[in-house]
Amino acid sequence: MKPMFIATIPAVLLLMAAGFFPSKAPLIKATGTVRAEEVVLCSLASAAGNFGANLNGTLILPTGPVPVAAVVRATADSTGTLSFTEARSIGGGFANETATGTWTVNPDCTGTATFQVFESGQLVRTSTLSLVFDDHSRELRFVQESLTLPDGTNVPVIISGEGRKM
Secondary structure, three states: OHHHHHHHHHHHHHHHHOOOOOOOOOOOOOOOOOOOOOOOOOOHHHHOEEEEEEEEEEEEEOOEEEEEEEEEEEEEOOOOEEEEEEEEEEOOEEEEEEEEEEEEEOOOOEEEEEEEEEEOOEEEEEEEEEEEEEOOOOEEEEEEEEEEOOOOOEOOEEEEEEEEEO
16 A cells, blocks of 8 residues: 555645646645544433423314414423423413423433323323433423323324423
């Protein structure tokens, strides 16, 4: 390989002389520090905190699709406990809700949350979310995996959202 490398130096010099490369510009410019890719691991401790979030989507009911939107203020602690308040609109019907549940965070910054949602102290649904954390666990994206009513009925949903630490 050395002979090949040495042979290319005269070729580059000839190209420079012929005007293919500006003679005053360096062929290679190195600045800064070369670092290995930063490894970011997530955990309950790194992701714990207070989050503000929004969600949008659709419930698929037997009568047809119904739009859903909400804003959420959540607290998730490093022991895996989750609680939040939610102001939501389903098909134009507004309600304030509270929820409690559990959450997990994996080292690859994915996780799950499962929680029970209440209106005026009455259980209205149990939901599970798939989570992804980024920006050093300061941001969260989620999609709803399931929604189960108190009588055990599973309601198909297409709901996703984003949150950020407050």
